[in-house]
Amino acid sequence: MAKNLVIVESPAKAKTIEKILGKDFEVKSSFGHIRDLEKDDMGIDIQNNFKPKYIIPDDKEKVVKELKKLVKDSDEVWLATDEDREGEAISWHLCEVLGLDPASTKRIVFHEITKPAIEKAVRTPRLLDMNLVNAQQARRILDRIVGFELSPVLWRKMSMRNSLSAGRVQSVAVRLIVEREREINQFETVSSFKVEAWFLAKDIQGRTIAFKADGPSRFKTAEDAEKFLSQCVGAAYTVKDVTVKPGKKSPAAPFTTSTLQQEASRKLGYSVSKTMLLAQKLYESGQITYMRTDSVNLSDTAMEDISKAIHKNWGERYYQSRKYKNKNENAQEAHEAIRPTYMENASVDDSDLKRLYELIWKRTIASQMSDAELEKTIAKIDISTNHEELTASGEVLKFDGFLKVYMESRDDEDAEEDDQEGVLPPLAVKQALEMKEMKATERFTRPAPRYTEASLVKKLEELGIGRPSTYAPTITTIQKRGYVEKRDKEGVKRDFRILWLKNDQISKVTDQENTGAEKAKLFPTDLGMLVTDFLKQYFDRVMDYGFTARIEEEFDEIAGGKKKWNNMLQDFYAPFHHNVEETLEKAERVKGERLLGEDPASGKPVTARMGRFGPMVQIGKVEDEEKPRFAKLKQTQSIETITFDEAMDLFRLPRNLGLFEGTEVSVNIGRFGPYAQHDKKFYSLKKEMDPYTVELEEVAPLIVEKRQAKDERTIKVFEKEKIQVLRGPYGPYLKVGLRNYKLPKEKHETAADITVEEAKAIIEELKANPPKKKAPPRKKKAD
């Protein structure tokens, strides 16, 4: 029996620490929080100074039971949860549940899981910090109040209202995406002409090479650009001035959760949830440090390891010790940065994990390497026929430094349009240059790009909204609620003009480029836009981008003992709750209706709006004597941007294709895509079939094929009892109405010989003793 019980949050961490502390210590994990607010009635007694009602969730009963037993058998308990607000609260809940005295139970903390750090922690225990615990309770209660008072407002006020939600984090995340979309929709593209000239000069080896120089400034119109080119006809070009400047590039800090998610997205194309899943595996197998962190700090032992690896692989010249500081003010830094546990392992076996691991390894190594040294050359070139000048710039890498290993990628948001600068040939002042050709190319301004999952995480982190453990789940939530969709967008072709000056002749051509194509970007849905507008209108305080940052300051004051947590909540709650009540009473139900025009055939109004089942267009009004016609919007369309013509096009469905076997065949687009309907049965259209143009001859074979497939699936049918014996992917089963019953193994071979009595017996048996089903609860059908 161990004398000492140490409780941490993660089981993988427990294992490592147990090894370090030796046999006098037993280390167990709480698996995160062990208590939470009760869900019924908010779990808060608001009248009673916001007294929280905590319960132990079902999935934590087992852990708690085990910990209780272990506490009884131990002489001393050490609470070693993370050193932040949440960690402190977990320790407090452990005290409450395990019957430990907060005034005497030993509380220890460490930021890194190394022998010296943990031994030092054990030598210097402290007691629970109730101020920090209270700051966490205030955070928890405020989030519950916001989420559980705001969500029901949406259920009442949105015309589409199945399981809608709002919260301090998710609603602001959606707002970012909605506002970016509107910015893009309202963006007015301006074109201008960019001048580039190619010159010839001899390089060091005496070979003639071409290099590029940029024109003075951009020209607003083709006429201005042409005027400039014509001024250059017959001109002589001479080097006016050459400057050489040294420059340097420094490596990026080691990974935090958010920077890891960003780089894995840019470099490997991983979604944030995929990155976290793989990182979790690496962590559990002991290959990397903890993956949910906001710290850029490296432990001393890690720094030594990294130094050794750099010296061994590249030598002293490439080593530079660096301490990184967190730019983020509200970082809680309970852990280290994400780094490999053993720097001597440069790679791992598994192919999927390998790419992420190597990314982490390289980033960690590079963070302690020397700067890259550059030499930047800028040459100004005189034009004899006018007062303008051209600028050629080149960059030479003098020393690669950290670039030997790793270079951080950029988002397209920060990317400059200019292509990479190459090497310039040696140029002397007053040197005459031969101009090969000059061109003025029409370029267009671009709106800010839509968010990717990773760039949204970056933005949220900048705003101090959300935590490393919630970035991935938040992104999943806003998609699951139907506020946001991740998808690709096809680009559109666009003409652009080029003016050439070559051999003193000016020529004009028009070329074409693809613009606006995007991959795996976040688009707001109509629902997301309407919910955002609604919340902004009635709850601007919570929707403000600075709201979280401001209440974080108050939580800090509570943590510092300068403010009482119930007072802080009271100050927030009074106006907030008043607002909720007032909104419930006064706000109109949101429909998002927009008038598009008038139907030429009937003279009735054509409108787009949100219906019970999503965005739609309609001809006529519900109050009219004749029922209005309805059509669903396509996935890529939105109430805000759909045009009259696009709306009218939607009414071409359902289309009647004619008779097949004496019954009508029609096509339409449903919840699961385009389908054909015949004799009350449904048939999905093949991908290449366009419901707007498909013909009966193409659809008829689908009907025949599906019937055949069904025949093959059917083993036997008892018509009178309405029991079907079918062949499924997991073997034969019985089907009665919507319910399925698996046949016992010994009947699999002889399913065709089964009798009605046997089938009934099996069903009765399975009804009496249903097999354990742990599958996630299925969503209830509407209606």
Next chain:
DNA sequence: CAGTGAGCGAGCTTCCGCTTGACTT
């Protein structure tokens, strides 16, 4: 599985932040 398109109001949904687990109709 898919067709609908209000709202009488049955009965339900919902937050953020810690952590990992276990399942095939």
